[in-house]
Amino acid sequence: MIAYFVACYPNFEKSLEIIKKSIDAGVNICEIGFPTQEASGEGIIIKNAHDHCLQRNVTLKDTIKLAKAVRNYNNDVGIILMGYMSNIFKYPIKNFVSDLASVDADGCLVVDAPHELREENELRNLMNKKNLSLIKLVAPTTKEERLKKLSNLFSGWVYSLNFSGISGSKSANLEDVKNMIKKIKTYTDLPVCSGFGIKTPGDAKKMTQTGCDGVIVGSSIVEYIGKNLNDTKLPKNVGNIIKTFVEELR
Template identity: 35%
Template structure:
């Protein structure tokens, strides 16, 4: 059983929803990023999404685009991102890490090399937003064979005809994008999300976590209340970009986690 599966089973037994937090690897620099990631489990984060910096993050809004630029300017690469995960694992062998990003850096490294290095670094799952299910032979199936979960995105436009294809080789959890558009573009609405999550859960036993548009503890509580978990990224990245210290960002994360956990 993977760390991701163990985490969701534990939370289910405790009657809690999951809190998933995204941070861009290397933003604003390697050391600060590692300090932030290391502090996340104690702040209540159940699953860490580690963003892979890329020059053309097409699904992301300004906050994460700028975070990627800062990380790249600071010398962050795919290999250094895996080094960061490896450093985190020296002190935490429990909290799942999901690497989230785009296929180009992985393709450039080579799929076989990447999967070997990712597994060695302690990565548990992948979210690769620009690889559709029709390309599962490219990375999804090799990742599954290597013991990594491949987490797929579903959106408000994923209708009942498309959903089975999205779910076909997904594992770990399903990430439901609460809005149409880029990250950080609009606020998520629990009233809109609830029927969509219920529809998806009729077709899968995977946990369904909801992200995009969650910025406050109250919003995290409301969204987690209609799903298996809430995902927050842009709001956390924005705190860091505003010049907040790691301790201040972790206080903000703690509030979001408490919101999700009390749903």
């Protein structure tokens, strides 16, 4: 089970507590999103969470700090930072990679950085040197020829998008996902994880029939956090939600 969190949402301490409780509940990989204004791949739920954090001046540096605190709490959980090239480029790239390594994160995923982008190449090469994974995405619109090229660049695991569109906007079609996972697996031995459109523990359970090695849950967790920002039991409750997902995936 991979869970996506917006860094420092609603604030650093609570965000860290939420992630800790999620790890306790059995999350295998934490995807920590660093907020940015444009967020061109995000639907309204995650976009609103980003805006909340930007208003409080949360930066990629804060996200790195959060990742460090998560690592201090747990040595085994996977930590992947997720976001957009804008922040990494300005960090700049070289420092980002060394900071990522120094907090003992496992890698990052950059939504708007296809391998055609030279700056992606720079990032990927530096990350490879530090044994960090730049997670690549495959979309339903990715053609076979391109998938073949991408498979040479896969590192860590593969993020398979269940539908073409922005996060939280549609539901996944099981048959399509099954075919896609199968197609990707002909090109790689790495784990293939399925994301987008997985809203309930029931959705997650269905996904296990597709042959994927893991599921990514994002918008529905972020939405719950957004609706319960001031609840003192928020971290514990998120942990309980995660538990219901994890149980279905067993």
